[in-house]
Amino acid sequence: MNEMTVQIVSLLFLLAPLPLIVYGVLEGVAALWWLGIALVIVGGVIPPLTRFVFEEEDEETADGDESS
Amino acid sequence: MIPLQAPVDAVHWSLAIIPLLVLLVLLVGLQWQAPEAGPLGMFIAAAIALIAFQTPWEGLAIAAARGVWDAIFILYVVWPALLLYHVIKRGGGFAALEGGIQRFSDNELFLVLAFGWVFASFLQGIAGFGTPIAVVAPLLLVIGVKPVYAVAIPLIGHAWANMFGTLAVAWLATLQVIPLESEFVTTVETAILLWIPSFLAGIAIAWLYGQKSAVMHALPMILVIAALHGGVQLGVMFWDPVLSAFIASTVALLALYPLSRWDRYDQSFEEIDERPAMEETGDSRDETEETGDEAEEAEPVMSFAMSLLPYIVLTVVAIGTLIIGPLEAFLEQFEIGPPFPAVETGYGLETEGEDAYNPFAPLTHPGTFLFVSVFVGWLVYRAGGYYDDWQDRKDDVEGIWDGLAADAVPASLAIIAFLVMAQLMELSGQIEVLAFGLAGVLPPTVYAFASGWIGFTGAFMTSSNTSSNILFAPLQQQAVEAMEGLSEASVIAGQSAGGAVGNAIAPANVVLGTGAAGIVGKEGEVLRITIPWAILVMVLIGLLTVVLNGLTLIGGG
Numbered sequence: 001m002n003e004m005t006v007q008i009v010s011l012l013f014l015l016a017p018l019p020l021i022v023y024g025v026l027e028g029v030a031a032l033w034w035l036g037i038a039l040v041i042v043g044g045v046i047p048p049l050t051r052f053v054f055e056e057e058d059e060e061t062a063d064g065d066e067s068s
Numbered sequence: 069m070i071p072l073q074a075p076v077d078a079v080h081w082s083l084a085i086i087p088l089l090v091l092l093v094l095l096v097g098l099q100w101q102a103p104e105a106g107p108l109g110m111f112i113a114a115a116i117a118l119i120a121f122q123t124p125w126e127g128l129a130i131a132a133a134r135g136v137w138d139a140i141f142i143l144y145v146v147w148p149a150l151l152l153y154h155v156i157k158r159g160g161g162f163a164a165l166e167g168g169i170q171r172f173s174d175n176e177l178f179l180v181l182a183f184g185w186v187f188a189s190f191l192q193g194i195a196g197f198g199t200p201i202a203v204v205a206p207l208l209l210v211i212g213v214k215p216v217y218a219v220a221i222p223l224i225g226h227a228w229a230n231m232f233g234t235l236a237v238a239w240l241a242t243l244q245v246i247p248l249e250s251e252f253v254t255t256v257e258t259a260i261l262l263w264i265p266s267f268l269a270g271i272a273i274a275w276l277y278g279q280k281s282a283v284m285h286a287l288p289m290i291l292v293i294a295a296l297h298g299g300v301q302l303g304v305m306f307w308d309p310v311l312s313a314f315i316a317s318t319v320a321l322l323a324l325y326p327l328s329r330w331d332r333y334d335q336s337f338e339e340i341d342e343r344p345a346m347e348e349t350g351d352s353r354d355e356t357e358e359t360g361d362e363a364e365e366a367e368p369v370m371s372f373a374m375s376l377l378p379y380i381v382l383t384v385v386a387i388g389t390l391i392i393g394p395l396e397a398f399l400e401q402f403e404i405g406p407p408f409p410a411v412e413t414g415y416g417l418e419t420e421g422e423d424a425y426n427p428f429a430p431l432t433h434p435g436t437f438l439f440v441s442v443f444v445g446w447l448v449y450r451a452g453g454y455y456d457d458w459q460d461r462k463d464d465v466e467g468i469w470d471g472l473a474a475d476a477v478p479a480s481l482a483i484i485a486f487l488v489m490a491q492l493m494e495l496s497g498q499i500e501v502l503a504f505g506l507a508g509v510l511p512p513t514v515y516a517f518a519s520g521w522i523g524f525t526g527a528f529m530t531s532s533n534t535s536s537n538i539l540f541a542p543l544q545q546q547a548v549e550a551m552e553g554l555s556e557a558s559v560i561a562g563q564s565a566g567g568a569v570g571n572a573i574a575p576a577n578v579v580l581g582t583g584a585a586g587i588v589g590k591e592g593e594v595l596r597i598t599i600p601w602a603i604l605v606m607v608l609i610g611l612l613t614v615v616l617n618g619l620t621l622i623g624g625g
């Protein structure tokens with residue numbers, strides 16, 4: 001999975017909670033707004049994590065290029 | 069005393085400022101990319117809201133949803149603005165634009181000021197919501213401005229027009245949240261304060277271009293444009309504040325033509341040794357993405373006028389909607405906004421429920437104007453065969469959708485995170501504690517100085533002069549009522565001018581620009597340019613607010 005795909009997934013996770021939370025808090029369905037919170041957390045954690053994951057991949061690629 | 073619902077003490081004040089400090093350190097100090105720093109700021113604000121401000125989990129959920137909804141307002145400019153850029157670029161429009169602009173004037177400094185200051189202000193006058201930054205940054209790249217400067221320049225250039233731009237939406241919002249004793253005095257004092265960011269925008273942009281010698285060369289132009297921006301805006305206050313920024317920025321735009329015919333600005337200006345903002349040659353974005361030689365070699369496939377077509381459509385549609393009252397009234401009928409229930413924190417701070425939160429009229433939103441210009445541009449370029457011709461001339465043409473996703477997705481992540489963070493801080497009372505904390509300890513004269521900084525902080529967090537005034541104007545009014553020696557007009561003017569300037573450093577605005585310029589991740593470098601300018605402007609606004617406060621009180625205001 002490349003960085004762009006990961007970012008698109010993260011973006012969808014951050015957008016999806018809007019209808020879930022609105023419906024959940026208005027209709028009193030706690031499971032829905034809790035799911036919304038969970039999606040915000042997952043969607044928010046991904047971008048800072050990619051900083052480290054893709055930085056390491058870039059370094060490995062650079063090392064590979066140098067050795068070849 | 070000011071009625072308090074949030075826990076205003078040193079501990080809570082120190083905690084409330086942590087999310088803002090973390091964001092500044094990550095972006096400016098550690099040079100993290102905005103999509104990485106934004107979510108961390110969001111999580112820290114949420115943790116502080118939950119633990120120290122007794123915000124229930126349901127309140128956090130509502131804040132998150134409100135923040136996402138706020139972000140959609142901005143994303144509806146970001147995506148079509150970037151789409152516009154890629155539709156023009158894919159047809160080779162920027163190569164034609166570059167040639168045409170060089171024929172208009174050989175004076176780079178004049179062009180940088182014309183686009184980065186005058187045109188950006190005009191766009192803020194008619195469209196707003198970040199449109200000037202997203203549209204002007206790519207145009208500055210075409211002139212040869214380095215990407216980081218191409219973002220910083222319109223951020224600085226458009227800031228003054230935020231308060232009364234887009235039919236004075238921020239002013240009208242202010243009137244909705246507080247009844248003012250004297251609307252006229254407040255608008256006049258605000259217009260006087262806004263003269264500072266307009267004049268210093270011209271000076272700063274010339275300085276960024278070529279330091280002292282560039283400022284001296286551009287000074288007559290800067291004085292003329294600043295006089296028109298500030299003077300016309302002030303003059304129109306006596307008639308109708310709603311049209312003030314639109315008329316002032318339009319008059320300044322028209323003044324560019326006679327200025328461009330003046331020998332001083334018609335010809336190249338060579339007496340500048342160092343030009344820190346400029347690339348050596350060519351379109352700086354093309355050079356970062358492609359090989360510079362190839363970009364320079366490709367001859368345009370369309371005329372200059374054809375390359376301008378989408379921008380002309382954008383201007384006509386925006387102005388048409390703006391000045392034809394019945395059309396605007398008709399289009400504004402369709403509004404959508406999600407309903408939210410009330411939220412109350414453990415400290416008793418209640419945010420009222422709303423049937424339609426922050427309703428969004430898509431047909432009069434600048435995003436729709438941009439979409440119309442994109443559609444017309446794409447249709448004409450496709451029918452004219454420009455996409456095929458440009459593909460034949462250049463082998464490695466990037467697809468419209470690939471380019472759009474690469475720029476817009478990371479920018480969108482950051483914008484959502486920043487606005488969720490702002491909502492978490494607002495609903496939990498962190499923002500109220502920050503502002504009331506200042507109001508509680510400052511004497512009146514110092515408070516008058518600080519009133520602009522409160523507006524500035526609000527705009528920094530929300531990327532919106534309107535939101536800053538909605539958040540803080542009621543607090544400022546309460547502070548005036550609680551203290552002797554403060555003029556309501558001066559304090560609200562300070563708040564409004566500070567809210568305008570805060571847009572130059574608001575992370576969501578910065579990332580909108582870095583997305584448009586194809587340099588997401590360099591937000592810290594942009595902020596290193598805009599923050600010193602904003603601080604200087606805010607010090608001067610603070611001092612002038614103190615003077616205006618004194619004069620207004622002497623005059624019985």
